[in-house]
Amino acid sequence: MHKYYGLNELREMFLTFFESKGHLRLPSFPLVPENDPSLLLINAGMAPMKPWFKGEEEPPRKRVCTCQKCIRTGDIENIGHTARHGTYFEMLGNFSFGDYFKHDAIQWTWEFLTDPKWVGLEADRLYPSVYLEDDEAFNIWRDVVGIPEDRIYRMGKEDNFWEHGSGPCGPCSEVYYDRGEAFGCGSPDCKPGCDCDRYMEVWNNVFTQFDNDGEGHYTELAQKNIDTGMGLERLAVVCQNVNSLFDVDTVMNITNKVSDITGAHYGDSEASDVSLRIITDHIRSATFMICDGVLPSNEGRGYVLRRLLRRAARHGKLLGVNEPFLYQIIDTVIHENEGEYKDLRQKQDYITKVIRTEEENFAKTIDGGMKIFSELLAEHKAKGETQFAGSDAFKLYDTYGFPVDLTEEMVRDEGMTLDRAGFDQEMEAQRVRARKAREALGDLGWSGVEFGKEVPATVFDGYAQTTLTGAKVLAIVAEDTLVDEIIPGVEAIVVLDRTTFYAEMGGQVADHGTLAKSGPEGGLFQVTDVQKNKGGKYMHYGKLTQGSLKVGDVVTTAVDPVRRAAIMRAHTATHLLDKALRTVLGDHVHQAGSLVEPDRLRFDFTHFSALTAEELAQVSAMVNEAILEGYDVVTEELPIEQAKKKGAIALFGEKYGDVVRVVDMGEGYSVEFCGGTHLSNTAKVGVFHVSSEFSVASGVRRIEATTGKLSLEVMNRNQELLFEAAAAMKAKPGELREKAKAAMAEIKQLHQVIEKFEAEASLGQARQFLMAAKDVGELKVLTAHRPGMDGNALRQMGDFLRDKEPNVVAVLASTNEEKITFLAVCGKQAIAKGIKAGDLVKSVCALCGGKGGGKPDSAMGGGKDPLKLDDALASVDDFVAVKLGL
Incomplete structure (x- = not known):
């Protein structure tokens, strides 16, 4: 019998073993893939090493070993129901990049699994498999390792050949451990590869030796690689002799x-x-x-x-x-x-x-959604249906935030199926409605005009300058049509070959300014917006205010320098804010959107809860400290890999070219990919002031802030309000907080005195009502109308009546702004005789065009028709008499 090893022991044993074979031990890569948009989460040990396998990057060593964290959710419905499926697991792996190949990989597999110095599994319970055409691997197992031919299984492509479309691929050699007949299916044909739990795969060597052109043609690779994967939990199942991965220590x-x-x-x-x-x-x-x-x-x-x-x-x-x-x-x-x-x-x-x-x-x-789900489920079952409607699942999702996956699982637990196609149809209809709603809001007009390939992309020359002489007009659009010339008063789009105007991109708003044509005819075009289309044309939106402008004219671009400076202040501050949030809150913070306007910014970021007052103060202080430090702002274009090595932060999900623009503030203090315009020094931001911080979506927060002149205006206004408040409180500004606290405490005390007085007055009135109560059978029935009384006062009066007289039945009404509020109460003896406040208030409210309900001893409701109030109160006696059978 083999020795028992804990999971943590096995992990360390594997990595130590391959270190002894010249491998570099690397820590697990993060679960979030780096620069690999093809993967949502790392799902295999080799996934983070794709660039090394493809030869795109040089690995740190030709031999590497890891224990990689992995997440797979493709079979989430099976998790918990089977012994095999799990979402999180660890993948042990040894890798060779053009170094050793099949011979060493297979020998080391056998050594690690069977040598008593290592795992020491019973050799007679291990069964290798190879790809049916891989004679080389078969011969190594037979002739070098010494496994009899009848214990080596040849399997087809589906089991023992790894490939994913075109590209590098190759045969596999797996090793199965026989757990015994108790785990088998009982079939006489049960053997390695069977779907039962008897033969557990504990090792998989992938021999990457071919290149597939995608059409079934395979050629030998010059650099052959080894990609080994072994599930740590699976190995622990074998070594601990337990039933499943859930039973591992x-x-x-x-x-x-x-x-x-x-x-x-x-x-x-x-x-x-x-x-x-x-x-x-x-x-x-x-x-x-x-x-x-x-x-x-x-x-x-x-x-x-x-x-x-x-x-x-x-x-x-x-x-x-x-x-x-x-x-x-x-x-x-x-x-x-x-x-x-x-x-x-x-x-x-x-x-x-x-x-x-x-x-x-x-x-x-879930509390709200479960109630609705139960009601919808009951309706389906009452009709004898076995399918839960997609429209109902969509209602749960759209109105109550109930995840469709959860709905589907609960439906399955009830022995039904979900009409997923119907749900998807409802989702698509919602997207169409949303798209139409966006279209109804309008856009900047004319942006869909095709300029044609004869109009080249615009060159942006606006980073270092705001004016440019010699820009040529390439195209003009007016009233959705390409035109040759425009006259004063006409709104149009002008496309230039070069420009200093920044087009709205990356959250930064567009520049404003003028396009001026010199000469006897002259011409002045006021630019109020700039957009960049997919073809790279900068479209200057605006109106010609004087002269004329036609295709072929040469103009001088002049960006409004005051507005540009204010935008740059806000944009540079945005980078400093991003840095501060990461420092104060943690590396999980990522930009989720931004808007940069003149001296005003909006920054969305991933975070799970509201910032505390202390955290917000830390963030604000850190940004202002970076401003006071006066960091130089340096921008440069770098190859993307060089930019990453420099530590530049990229926006998740953004696509970047081979060369990127990097903005570095303070020689590494803040380094980000960015195509926007910035100041030359952080000191020029002026004052950074946070206006607000709030949630915009689940897991996404938003900070709004001001810079420069706008911050000064806010500060001056706040100071003015401070002095005004101090004067009103007859205090000095420094005394205002204590003075305000004292005033609020006094107001609170006065409110308590008033509430106590009103409560005593209400109870006095309640005693008077009891004296005037009518006897209906053995019960005391009373009604009263108290104009202007709020709900709390009604409840206090009702509670007193109910608790004072066990045989009381009372309906109190209050009117306020054409609305009626009813309160019905019943004492214990009244409830025992079948009178319930909930039923009574429903009856009274209905007479006034309203609704109500509640508990047997106390219930509230409302009415819409004050003219029916007297009739409603008069009906109470009859209601009680009928219930008592009088």
């Missing part, structure tokens, strides 16, 4: 924590076991994803995270936990993994806060 310890919180334990029932596995798997994934910078959102990897957390939260509810609990498991997840991933502990508070915030937000969503 580090994973089971997390499940035990889930059990402590939920009270559910493994083996209680199949349903609770599924929930325990889902919660365990998803909280592991979420912890690692957040640590690597992913935040819950409604798209991309953020949606993957949100889906996992919400699915786990729902299964907590199925186990009877109705309050946020996932955040309590994080410490256990970190404890089991911090030996290898030390940043987990460093970011524990942050991870906990993100998950707890998402849980609390989802709790509000």
Whole structure:
């Protein structure tokens, strides 16, 4: 029998083994891919190394080994229901970039798995497989390692050949471990490759030796590579002789924590076991994803995270936990993994806060959504339907924020299916409506005009200057038509061969100014906006105010220098703000949008909660300190790889060319990709002032701020208001806070005195009402109309009447601005005789054209027709008499 090893021991053993074979041990790459838009999340050990495999970049060494964090969500519906599926897992890998190949890879596989110094698995329970045409690998297993031919399995392309479209590819050689008949399917044909759980794949050598041209033609690669993948959890299953990856030591310890919180334990029932596995798997994934910078959102990897957390939260509810609990498991997840991933502990508070915030937000969503879901489900079942309508799923999603994936899962739990096509159709209809709504708002007009290839792209010469002599008019558009000439008063678009006007891009607004034509005819075109079309033409929007302008004319461009300077102040401050937010809040902060206007900026960024007053003060102080430091602002064009090595920050999702413009403030203080215009020194920003900070979407915050002259105007106005307030309070500005506190305390005290007086007066009136109550059977029935009384006062009076007289039935009414508020109360004896306040208030409200409802002892409602008030109150006696059978 082989030796037991813990998961963490196996990870270290593997990496140590391949270090002894000359491999460079690298830490796991982040789960968020770097510069790889083809992947949402890292899903394999080799994925971050694509540039090294393709020869696009030089690897740090020809031999590398890693333990890579991975996320796969393609089979999320199966997680918890099977022993094989998980979203988060670790992939052990040894890699060769043009160094060793099949011979060494296969020998080291066998050595690590069977040598007692290492894992020491039983050799007679291991079965290699090779691609059916790969005689080389077959011969190495047979002749070098010494495996009998009948224990080496040849398999087809589907199992043992790795390729992904065109490009590098090659055969595989896997190793299976026989776990015994107890895990088998019972078939006499059961063997490696069977779908049952008996033969578990523990190793996969990929021999990248061919290039596929995409049409089925394979040629030998000059540089042959080794890409080895081995699931760490799978190896632990074998070494610990447990049933599934959920039973591995580090994973089971997390499940035990889930059990402590939920009270559910493994083996209680199949349903609770599924929930325990889902919660365990998803909280592991979420912890690692957040640590690597992913935040819950409604798209991309953020949606993957949100889906996992919400699915786990729902299964907590199925186990009877109705309050946020996932955040309590994080410490256990970190404890089991911090030996290898030390940043987990460093970011524990942050991870906990993100998950707890998402849980609390989802709790509000699911409570409302579950009620609606239950009602819709009941309607479908009442009709004998087995399919949940896509339109209903869309209603849950659009109106109540209920994720369609969760709806689909709950529908499946009820033995029904979801009309996903119907849901998708509703989603597309919504997109069409949104697109039409945007079109209805209008755009800048004429921007859809095709200028043709004969009109070249405009050259922008506006970084270092605001004026340019000798720009040529290439095209003019007026009234949606290309024209040769325009006269004064005509609105038009003018396209130039060169310009100093910055077109609206990257959140920065366009320059304003003039295009002036000299000579006897002259001409002055006022530019009020500039847009850049897909063909690279700068379209100057505006109106000709004098002279004439025609195609072929030469003009002088003159950007408004005051407006340009104010825009640059705001734009430079935006970069400083980005730097400050990352420093104060953490590296998870990413720009999610911006707007740069003259001395005003709006900056959207990823963050999970509102900034505290202290955090906001830190951010503001850091920006202003950078302004006072007077950092030089240097812009340069660099090859993109050189820019990245310099530490330049790129906008996620943006596409960049081979050469990029980099803005460096303070020799590395803030380095970002940016095509906008900037100041030459941060000191020219002037004063940076935060106006507001608030949420614009889930996981996205917004800061609005001012710079330069606008900040000075705000400060002067605030100071003026301060002096005015101080004068009104008859205090000096420095005394204003204490004076205001004292005044508010006095006002609060006066309010309490007034409320007490009003309450006593109301109770006095209530006593008078009781004295005038009518006897209906054994009950005391009274009605009263109190104009102008608010709801709280009505409730106080009603509570007194109900508690004072157990046999009372009372309806109180208040009128205010053509509206009626009713309160009905019933004492204990009245309720015992079948009189309920909820029923009574509904009856009274209906007579006045309104609605109401509530509990048996107290209920409220409203009415719309004051002329019917007397009739409504008069009906109370009859209502009680009928209920009593009098």
